[in-house]
Amino acid sequence: xxxxxxxxxxxxxxxxxxxxxxxxxxxxxxxxxxxxxxxxxxxxxxxxxxxxxxxxxxxxxxxxxxxxxxxxxxxxxxxxxxxxxxxxxxxxxxxxxxxxxxxxxxxxxxxxxxxxxxxxxxxxxxxxxxxxxxxxxxxxxxxxxxxxxxxxxxxxxxxxxxxxxxxxxxxxxxxxxxxxxxxxxxxxxxxxxxxxxxxxxxxxxxxxxxxxxxxxxxxxxxxxxxxxxxxxxxxxxxxxxxxxxxxxxxxxxxxxxxxxxxxxxxxxxxxxxxxxxxxxxxxxxxxxxxxxxxxxxxxxxxxxxxxxxxxxxxxxxxxxxxxxxxxxxxxxxxxxxxxxxxxxxxxxxxxxxxxxxxxxxxxxxxxxxxxxxxxxxxxxxxxxxxxxxxxxxxxxxxxxxxxxxxxxxxxxxxxxxxxxxxxxxxxxxxxxxxxxxxxxxxxxxxxxxxxxxxxxxxxxxxxxxxxxxxxxxxxxxxxxxxxxxxxxxxxxxxxxxxxxxxxxxxxxxxxxxxxxxxxxxxxxxxxxxxxxxxxxxxxxxxxxxxxxxxxxxxxxxxxxxxxxxxxxxxxxxxxxxxxxxxxxxxxxxxxxxxxxxxxxxxxxxxxxxxxxxxxxxxxxxxxxxxxxxxxxxxxxxxxxxxxxxxxxxxxxxxxxxxxxxxxxxxxxxxxxxxxxxxxxxxxxxxxxxxxxxxxxx
Amino acid sequence: xxxxxxxxxxxxxxxxxxxxxxxxxxxxxxxxxxxxxxxxxxxxxxxxxxxxxxxxxxxxxxxxxxxxxxxxxxxxxxxxxxxxxxxxxxxxxxxxxxxxxxxxxxxxxxxxxxxxxxxxxxxxxxxxxxxxxxxxxxxxxxxxxxxxxxxxxxxxxxxxxxxxxxxxxxxxxxxxxxxxxxxxxxxxxxxxxxxxxxxxxxxxxxxxxxxxxxxxxxxxxxxxxxxxxxxxxxxxxxxxxxxxxxxxxxxxx
Numbered sequence: 001x002x003x004x005x006x007x008x009x010x011x012x013x014x015x016x017x018x019x020x021x022x023x024x025x026x027x028x029x030x031x032x033x034x035x036x037x038x039x040x041x042x043x044x045x046x047x048x049x050x051x052x053x054x055x056x057x058x059x060x061x062x063x064x065x066x067x068x069x070x071x072x073x074x075x076x077x078x079x080x081x082x083x084x085x086x087x088x089x090x091x092x093x094x095x096x097x098x099x100x101x102x103x104x105x106x107x108x109x110x111x112x113x114x115x116x117x118x119x120x121x122x123x124x125x126x127x128x129x130x131x132x133x134x135x136x137x138x139x140x141x142x143x144x145x146x147x148x149x150x151x152x153x154x155x156x157x158x159x160x161x162x163x164x165x166x167x168x169x170x171x172x173x174x175x176x177x178x179x180x181x182x183x184x185x186x187x188x189x190x191x192x193x194x195x196x197x198x199x200x201x202x203x204x205x206x207x208x209x210x211x212x213x214x215x216x217x218x219x220x221x222x223x224x225x226x227x228x229x230x231x232x233x234x235x236x237x238x239x240x241x242x243x244x245x246x247x248x249x250x251x252x253x254x255x256x257x258x259x260x261x262x263x264x265x266x267x268x269x270x271x272x273x274x275x276x277x278x279x280x281x282x283x284x285x286x287x288x289x290x291x292x293x294x295x296x297x298x299x300x301x302x303x304x305x306x307x308x309x310x311x312x313x314x315x316x317x318x319x320x321x322x323x324x325x326x327x328x329x330x331x332x333x334x335x336x337x338x339x340x341x342x343x344x345x346x347x348x349x350x351x352x353x354x355x356x357x358x359x360x361x362x363x364x365x366x367x368x369x370x371x372x373x374x375x376x377x378x379x380x381x382x383x384x385x386x387x388x389x390x391x392x393x394x395x396x397x398x399x400x401x402x403x404x405x406x407x408x409x410x411x412x413x414x415x416x417x418x419x420x421x422x423x424x425x426x427x428x429x430x431x432x433x434x435x436x437x438x439x440x441x442x443x444x445x446x447x448x449x450x451x452x453x454x455x456x457x458x459x460x461x462x463x464x465x466x467x468x469x470x471x472x473x474x475x476x477x478x479x480x481x482x483x484x485x486x487x488x489x490x491x492x493x494x495x496x497x498x499x500x501x502x503x504x505x506x507x508x509x510x511x512x513x514x515x516x517x518x519x520x521x522x523x524x525x526x527x528x529x530x531x532x533x534x535x536x537x538x539x540x541x542x543x544x545x546x547x548x549x550x551x552x553x554x555x556x557x558x559x560x561x562x563x564x565x566x567x568x569x570x571x572x573x574x575x576x577x578x579x580x581x582x583x584x585x586x587x588x589x590x591x592x593x594x595x596x597x598x599x600x601x602x603x604x605x606x607x608x609x610x611x612x613x614x615x616x617x618x619x620x621x622x623x624x625x626x627x628x629x630x631x632x633x634x635x636x637x638x639x640x641x642x643x644x645x646x647x648x649x650x651x652x653x654x655x656x657x658x659x660x661x662x663x664x665x666x667x668x669x670x671x672x673x674x675x676x677x678x679x680x681x682x683x684x685x686x687x688x689x690x691x692x693x694x695x696x697x
Numbered sequence: 698x699x700x701x702x703x704x705x706x707x708x709x710x711x712x713x714x715x716x717x718x719x720x721x722x723x724x725x726x727x728x729x730x731x732x733x734x735x736x737x738x739x740x741x742x743x744x745x746x747x748x749x750x751x752x753x754x755x756x757x758x759x760x761x762x763x764x765x766x767x768x769x770x771x772x773x774x775x776x777x778x779x780x781x782x783x784x785x786x787x788x789x790x791x792x793x794x795x796x797x798x799x800x801x802x803x804x805x806x807x808x809x810x811x812x813x814x815x816x817x818x819x820x821x822x823x824x825x826x827x828x829x830x831x832x833x834x835x836x837x838x839x840x841x842x843x844x845x846x847x848x849x850x851x852x853x854x855x856x857x858x859x860x861x862x863x864x865x866x867x868x869x870x871x872x873x874x875x876x877x878x879x880x881x882x883x884x885x886x887x888x889x890x891x892x893x894x895x896x897x898x899x900x901x902x903x904x905x906x907x908x909x910x911x912x913x914x915x916x917x918x919x920x921x922x923x924x925x926x927x928x929x930x931x932x933x934x935x936x937x938x939x940x941x942x943x944x945x946x947x948x949x950x
Contacts, residue, residue, distance in 0.1 A: 264806060264816045277798040601794045604755070605855070606783025606811055608776065 005101070009108035012088065018589060018682070019081045024117045026077070026582045030070045031121025031162050033575050036129050037062045037568070039154035040136060045145040050531040050553075051560025055140065058564035066575060071165060073579050078110075078169045080586055082176065089177070103174045110173065114166035118159055125158070126150070132567075139307065140563035141556065203251035206243025213237045217641040226644040233641065237634055241290055244630075246283035250276060270602075270615045278591065278623050285587045290627035292580040294634040296573045297668055301635075301661040302642055303569030306562045306649045309656060313649075314558065316460075318551035319447040320361060320503035321510045327499045329543030333472055336366075339500045339544065348504065351517045357508040364502045365398035366468065367448055368475055371492040372461075377428045377436055379461075381482065382492040389424060392448060393431070393463040395471045402446045409440060409466045417442040420459030431463070431474055432481055448501070472497065514550040522548070531556065562649065581675050584624070588679045591620065592686030599687050616687070620680065628672050632665060699728035700894060701752075701863060705761035708747050708917075721747040723917035725761070729863065729896060734889040736908035737898045738941070744917045745898045749867050752896065753786060754778050766862055783808050787856030787864040791871035793848040795840040795855075802836040805855045812859070826854050830884060846877025853884060857893060864888075866897040870904050882907045902941065906934035913944055920944065 013020045041059035046052050092102050130148065137144050213236035220226045253276045257263050263272060279286070324344055328335035341364035348359050371382040372391045382388040396409050409415055414437035418424045428436040446462055465471050475497040482494050506513045514536075518525055522538030530536065534553035538546050595616060602612055639661065643654055706725040709718050721744045729735050739745045750756040752763055754770050763770040765785060773781050788794075795804050802823065809819045827833040830850045835843055840851070849869060856864055866885075870878040878901075886907050889895050897908065905911045907930065913921040921940060925933050 260816045264810050264814075264819065266811050266813070269803065269807075269810050273796075273798045273803070598796055598798070601796055603779075604753075604782075604788055604790070604794060605807055606779050608779040611779070 005104045006108050008105045009112060012085070012105070013109055013112060016081070016085065019084060019586070020113065022582055022585055023077050023081060024113055024120065026578050027074055027113070027117035027162075028120035028124055029578045030066070030073060030575060031118060031158060032124035032128060033571055033578075034063070034066045034070065034162075035122060035125030035154055035158040036132050037066060037571055038157055039125070039129050039151035040133060042151060042154055043133065043149070045147075045149070046133070046136070049137070049140070049142040049560070050556045051140065053532075054557070055136075055560045055564040058561070058568060062568045062571060065572060067161065069572075069575050069579070070162070073582075074165060074169060075172070077582065077586075078173060082173055084590075099177055103177055106173055106177065107170055110166060110170040114163060117166075118162050121162070122155055122158065125155075132571075136563065136567050139566060140560040142560075199247040200251045202243050202246070203248030206240045206246075206248050209236045209240030210244060213240060214637040217637045220641055220644060223644050223647045226641050227648075230641060230645060233638075237294070238291055241630065241634070242284065242287040245279070245287035245290065245627075249279040249283065253279065266607075266611070267615060271619050274616070274619045275623065277594075278619065281590070281594075282587050282623070285583050286623065286627050288583055289580050290630045290634075292576040292583075293627060293631035293668065293672070294638075296576045296580075297631060297635045297661070297664055298638055298642060299569045299573050299576075300668070301657070301664040302646065303562075303566040304664065305646065305657045305660045307566040308660065309653060310558055310562050311555070312653070314551060314555045318549070318554070320363075321505040321551050322503065322514070323549045323551075324502040324504075325499040325547045325549075326502070327545050329545070333475060333497050336498055336500055337468065337472070341500065341502050343540075344502050344546070347521050348517070351513065351520045352506065354520070355508070355513050355516045357506040357510075357513050360505045360507065361447075362502070362504040363402050363447070364500060365394050365402060365448060366471055366497055367398075367495070367501055368393040368471065368478060368497060369493075369495040370478065371494075374424060377426060378430045378433065379463075380432055381485065381494070388492075389418070389421075389458055390460045391463060392446075392460065393465060393471065393474060394446065394448060395468045396464055396466050397468065399442070399446055399464045402448065403444045405443055407440075407442065407464070409464065411466065413438050413440050413466070415440045415442045415464035416461060417445055418459050418461040419445060424459060424461060429463075432478055434474060434477055448503070510550065510552045511556075514548070514553060517548065522546070577671075581679075584675055585679045585682070588620075588683040589686070592683040595683075596686050620683065621676075624676050624680075625672075628669060635661070635665065700731040700733075700766055701729035701896070702764040703727050703748075703752075703761070704764070706748070706751065706758050706763070707760035708744075708751065708756070709759045720917055722751075722758070725914070725917070725919055727912055727919055727922075729894060732889070732892050732894055734885070734895045734907075734909045735897070736905035736911045737896070737914055738900060738902075738905050738911055738937070739914040740900065743914050745914050746867065748914065749865060749896075749898045753788065753865055754782055780812075783811055784859060785862045787859060787861035789849070789852050789856050789864065789866040789869045791868040793840070793845070793852045793872070795848055795851060797840050799840075800836070801832065801838050801840065801843070801851050804840065804851055805836075805858055808855060808859050822858055823854075826858055829887075830854050844877070845873055846880060849873060849877065849881055850884065853881070853888075857888060863894045863896055866895065866899075868899055868901075869897065870899065870901055878903065902934060902937050905937050906930050911937055911940075913940060915944060 037059055040046055041056050041063065043056075047056050049055075089102055089106075092105070093099075097105075129151070134144050213233045216229050216233045216236070220229055253272055256268070256272050257276070262268055326339050326341075326344065328339060344364075345359070345362055348362075351357075352359050369390070369392045371388055372379045373382050373388045374380075379391060396407065396415070399405070399415065400407055407415060414429055414431075414435070416425045416429065416439050425439055427439055429439050430436040442462065442464060445460075446464075448462075465474060478494065479496050482491065485491060515525075515527055515530055518530060518536045522536045525533075525536060530550075531553055534557050535547060535549045537548070540546065599612055599616070603609070639658070643657060646657060703725055706722050707720075708722040709720050711718055725744075725748060737745050737748065747756065751758050751770075754763075754773070757771070770781075795801075796807070799807065805823055805827070806819050809822070823836070824833070827836060830853060832847060832850050832854060835847055835851070840848055843851070849872075853864075853869075869885075870881055873881060882904055885895060885897070889909075895908075897904065899905055909925050911923045912919050913923075921944065923933075923936060923940060928936065
């Protein structure tokens with residue numbers, strides 16, 4: 001008896017292979033993705049590379065996300081397949097099988113599916129684990145690891161979790177079999193359609209929700225606000241999309257149908273009623289495809305932008321390999337002016353000699369930096385959310401020394417340059433009420449550092465005042481105003497004159513130099529500690545404080561952080577794409593079966609083959625590409641909000657993000673079209689067979 | 698001239714790999730006059746469905762031809778065939794073949810819509826037919842909401858709304874209970890009395906006994922025919938029944 005059940009189970013899987021094969025393959029893909037992320041998260045080599053712990057933590061975050069996606073996806077698939085098979089199960093029951101026997105068959109089917117998906121998933125995972133590890137290491141700019149390692153814990157976790165998930169699916173399936181009567185099974189196939197209900201309330205509510213979400217996304221003005229509003233907006237979009245697809249489309253189509261002169265024309269009648277039918281059946285599926293597509297588009301474009309712009313951001317933040325700030329014990333501006341940068345140069349040369357490097361481009365200067373906007377001709381601390389600039393103010397002597405230029409400024413003049421927005425400054429300019437000065441355009445941007453990491457400014461404005469004294473006076477003015485306005489509430493970033501900046505490059509291994517310099521003159525930290533902090537500090541005998549920042553290590557750190565985000569984004573996108581493709585595929589098969597019957601009837605009533613193919617084809621194309629279109633609209637509205645959120649990752653190039661987004665949309669659309677072409681083959685096969693069936697009737 | 702002439706019709710099916718040949722019709726000849734109500738009887742596999750498909754221009758004969766009102770079906774090209782079927786033939790099928798995504802009204806309109814008629818004209822045509830067939834109250838319902846007998850009457854309405862030359866019915870009572878069967882057959886007689894030519898394929902003696910003439914088909918040839926003449930339905934029923942018995946008997950010799 002038990003043998004018979006197993007045989008039956010195998011037969012029914014083979015007979016329903018058009019459903020079971022994609023089910024098992026896509027389950028295996030999800031399992032493989034889960035396996036890859038899990039084993040990378042626990043990979044000892046990954047943990048040993050720079051930023052490895054951060055990376056591992058990030059990857060661990062991906063595990064529950066993939067798990068939850070898998071749960072929804074596999075439940076959807078299995079319930080879809082069980083619904084399709086109701087007639088078959090009813091037949092078993094008529095042939096004299098009791099419910100427990102049917103459950104015995106279903107349990108074996110489930111077992112076969114579970115074992116093959118998990119085995120296939122683990123194998124795929126093992127194969128692509130090494131590939132993705134190499135890719136990940138490449139992304140984060142680390143040496144590749146050529147050893148093969150098998151992550152037993154990851155395999156155990158994956159297997160146990162998915163076995164449990166399949167067990168749960170079986171429990172639900174058998175509960176449904178217990179609850180349903182034999183007759184219910186037999187009839188369920190022919191219950192037919194529910195009347196197309198024009199639920200205008202849901203449709204309009206859906207549109208309102210979308211409008212609200214679009215408004216939220218367009219109206220946000222600052223990064224923090226964007227972060228708080230992003231998830232509410234996403235939820236609104238998801239609910240709204242479902243409502244619009246399920247109810248809104250039916251509502252609109254019913255209006256078209258009510259217009260009798262329009263409706264009663266061959267093309268319109270067939271396509272309107274066909275669309276109505278499809279939307280009603282597939283509204284949920286289409287909405288799901290739409291939302292997954294949106295997620296993929298937003299995710300892909302964001303993570304790609306972040307990773308691709310990382311180097312550019314690092315170059316913007318650091319003009320040189322290293323930056324050293326020195327500040328006197330007492331932290332007073334007067335004392336800062338007395339600090340001698342040559343002391344630092346001696347120390348650097350000492351270490352350089354030991355390490356075998358050379359110090360280049362040694363520069364020092366004072367600099368005020370602030371986030372500001374320009375009101376009229378006055379530079380003020382930033383208040384407006386939109387138009388702000390990163391402003392650096394230095395003195396003429398420093399400017400000429402750094403650039404090698406010979407600029408002269410007379411009393412009452414101020415030098416400026418802003419590459420990104422040359423018109424930002426007019427003929428006159430005052431600094432927080434001081435002035436106005438006549439502006440003089442500087443010949444060259446000075447190589448000075450340090451931009452704020454989290455800015456989304458319209459550009460960097462460099463100002464040069466005539467003398468150090470002038471700079472000190474401005475410092476006092478700005479510092480006082482800052483404290484007056486923002487000491488209680490906190491305000492825009494402001495760097496005053498209590499530091500002297502020294503920047504320089506080294507030839508050779510700058511990371512080794514960093515470690516050696518730390519050992520020579522500061523607290524000797526291990527490589528890992530330095531990598532984690534990418535900065536170090538020490539105190540001189542006279543009490544002067546010294547901080548050193550390493551661009552190399554800073555960059556490494558961000559590569560591993562953003563690389564992790566990028567990698568995770570790609571993995572999650574792959575998971576979403578897998579789900580979307582499966583939903584599309586099942587939709588096509590379902591429609592193929594349903595339309596095959598209609599196709600033959602229409603032919604008998606007197607429609608030509610070309611008519612039928614033409615109208616049906618245009619319908620499925622329309623219905624199929626609607627989710628992509630709506631996903632495009634969602635993405636367009638998300639653009640502004642995501643752009644703001646990206647400022648957290650120091651993306652300062654909106655055009656670049658726009659181009660990446662456009663490329664993502666294009667690539668995704670092509671991919672979507674390919675999937676459509678492949679899955680629609682099944683549809684036309686089903687419909688085509690019906691056609692032949694009619695002619696050889 | 699007869700309205701429908703079937704001349705030396707032969708249909709041979711070749712199996713997919715060209716091996717076996719199956720002769721579905723070997724030599725069929727008959728005519729149908731305008732306003733006639735003809736039933737074709739035969740057992741399963743006797744070739745009656747093949748015959749009907751050829752009459753409906755859904756299939757092509759191997760030899761011979763079908764002439765409707767002087768036009769040979771063989772000469773109508775593929776493109777014009779759909780329109781020909783739509784305008785000059787009406788169909789009623791055993792499984793109703795209504796489209797679930799159309800309301801009853803739209804199902805009946807379908808052939809008119811395909812013919813490009815204006816909504817106003819269509820609306821004028823539907824009411825008398827719907828009233829006559831007793832489906833006026835059902836017009837706004839959907840096929841899955843009504844009974845089998847009602848569905849079949851909707852199918853009849855769809856078939857005759859174009860005023861076809863001939864109404865072709867394939868086992869129209871096959872899926873109906875006896876009450877609905879009686880009602881449908883009454884309808885067939887009454888639309889026939891109004892001048893509609895009908896050709897019905899059936900193996901129900903009861904259905905055939907409402908026709909004016911019955912053709913018996915066996916092994917691909919018309920084997921026998923009976924005229925009602927002045928017989929009542931019951932008498933005709935008995936006669937058909939006897940002929941069938943004789944037919945089966947002859948087959949066993």
